[in-house]
Amino acid sequence: MIDYSILVKSPLFNGISEEECRTLCSKIHYQVRKFEKDAIVVQGGEEVTNLFVVLSGSVRGEMIDYSGKTVKIEDIEAPRPLAAAFLFGKENKFPVTVTANKKAELLAIPVVEFLKLLQLNTRLLRNYLNSISTRAQFLSQKLHFLSFKTIKEKVAHFLLQQAGDRFHSFELKNTQQQLAELFGVTRPSLARVLGEMQSENLIKIEKKTVTLLDKQxxxxxxxxG
Amino acid sequence: MIDYSILVKSPLFNGISEEECRTLCSKIHYQVRKFEKDAIVVQGGEEVTNLFVVLSGSVRGEMIDYSGKTVKIEDIEAPRPLAAAFLFGKENKFPVTVTANKKAELLAIPVVEFLKLLQLNTRLLRNYLNSISTRAQFLSQKLHFLSFKTIKEKVAHFLLQQAGDRFHSFELKNTQQQLAELFGVTRPSLARVLGEMQSENLIKIEKKTVTLLDKQxxxxxxxxG
DNA sequence: GGCAAAATGTATCAATTGTTACAAAATGAT
DNA sequence: ATCATTTTGTAACAATTGATACATTTTGCC
Structure with missing residues (x-):
């Protein structure tokens, strides 16, 4: 029924052996649902009563805007889970309508059963808590960045945070493109600001090494600001 | 040691009886730590290795900016938990420095022990999952709003949300000044955009009444955008 | 109705950022 | 080492927004 070799590659079941996974699943109720191409998996607005994991094929999340048009949000391939962040909380309704891109199989675990799983296996519990926490932290950081108005402020904040109290020099682990996305600005704009900050003798950039010349x-x- | 009548009023232990709470706690290791007024509970940046719940007194979260100034973020009174959203995930460090406002007692449960608790009691697990999920959903919504780049987009989103699916006309409950603050823009800029949208025949504003002429x-x- | 205060409409100019395009430099694979 | 790909630097111009100022309208109050 379930191809456990795929399931264990899902972020949720990461680090759990196939054997253990099989044992776990034998202890709960679940369904494997099959969908044909373009079949609707869930309607946006429906209450989230199951955890879905894509076992084969792929599905897409689509949002319906105020005029009724659909806009594709993202593709989800096997073995990723679906709307795992909306299983709990106040607004546990699907924010998107999910449709099968091609023939697809989805594992559906009712919330109550999923809770049992979480209580049976510590690794699974940790994986799930980590995934939603990481998401919340990512959102929180992103919000913080958006609260600075100018790009220069965002960059200053980011660099000071990266350097910490002690260091004046560190390695950048992201490309300018990635930073630009984190800040919500375009790449050339970021490059321009970095250039300005260098000519103002605030920082120095060599390759991937950033040196803060004037923390004050x-x-x-x-x-x- | 622990005043369970207070603990069960905490959002985490909500719905769990005092008796059950006592039994649960007896199964794990924990500490009750006492702090004098103005004692530092945790330094910002420290790794979060314990779940803290304020049992008595109150503490405050403060952020230390890069120039050394402290800015108060929020007060946390008994029986609220502390930084519950940062127990897991990639960046499990305290975002703030926590200081006692007055004499305070805090329950400290190591992460590993807290995991045990979550696996012992379904209600506790649900409470915790709900709290971090609700937070993530709140952040996500807020981010969605801020993610609109132009003022026009923000206004359009706001108006469509206010009107809902059915109505085309409604009363504004805020002044332009208040809306401008909500959007994080200046008042004249907002007025200009509203004017533009009217001359484009998208909306019509009479006094406090807004009519959406072209939802599409x-x-x-x-x-x- | 009349009056003061608040809210709104509008204009001008400066500052910031986006857009687009292209060249130089760095990186990685063979 | 060489070549293709990615990343970075930079420039010119457009678009958006902020800052400031002032006239006009609306509101609340007597």
Whole structure:
């Protein structure tokens, strides 16, 4: 019924052996649902009563806007879970309508059964808690960045945070493109600001190494913004 | 040691009887830590290795900016938990420095022990999952709003949300000044955009009454932005 | 109705950022 | 080492928004 070799590759079941996975699943009720191409898996607005994991094929999330048109949000391939962040909480309704891109099989575990699983296996519990926590932290960080108005402020904040109290120099682990996305700005705009900050002798960039030349100055950008 | 009548009023232990609570706690290791007024409970940046619940007194979360100034973020009174959203995930460090406002007692449960608790009691597990999920959903919504780049997009989103599916006309309950603050823009900029949207025949504003003349058009602003 | 205060409409100019395009530099694979 | 790909630097121009100022309208109150 379930191909456990695929299931254990899902972020949720990561680190759990196939054997253990089989044992776990034998202890709960679940369904494997099959969908033909373009079949609707769940309607947006429906209450989330099951955890879905894509076992084969792929599905897409689509949002219905105020005029009734559908807009594709993202593709979800096997073996990723579906709307795992909406299983709990106040608004546990699907934010999107999910449709099968092609023939697809989905594992459906009712919430109550999923709770049992979480209580049976510590690794699974940790995986799930980590995934929704990481998501919340990501959102929180992103919000913080958006609260700074200018790009220079965002950059100053980011660099000071990365450097911490002790260091004045560190390695960038992201490309400018990735940083630009984190800040919600375009890449050339970010590059321009980085250039300006260098000519103002606030920072120095060599390859991937950033050196903060004037922490005081960087700070004052955050105050007077 | 622990005043269970207070603990069960905490959102985490909500719906669990005092008796059950006592039994649960007897099965794990924990500490009750006492702090004098102005004692530091945790330094910002420290790894979160314990779940803290304020049992008596109150503490405050403060952020230390890069120039050394402290900014108060929020007060946490008994029996609320502390940084519950940062127990798991990639960045499980305290985002704030926590200081006692007055004499305070805090329950400290190591992460591993808290996991045990979650596996012992379904209600507790549900409470915790609900609290971090609700937080993630709140952040997600807030982010969605901030993610609109232009003022026009923000206005369009706001108006469509206010009107809902059915209505085309409604009363504004806020002044332009208040709306401008909600959107994070200046008042004249908002007025200009409202004027533009009127001359584009998207909306009509009479006194406090807003009429949506072209929902389709408002929608397309959100797509192509 | 008349009056003061608040809210709104509008204009001008500066500052910031986006857009697009292209060249230089760095990286990675063979 | 060489070549293709990715990343970065940079420039010119457009679009958006902020800042400031002032006139006009609306509101609340007497």
């Amino acid at each position: 100055g960087l700070n004052s950008l955050l105050q007077n | 058009g408002l929608n397309s602003l959100l797509q192509n």
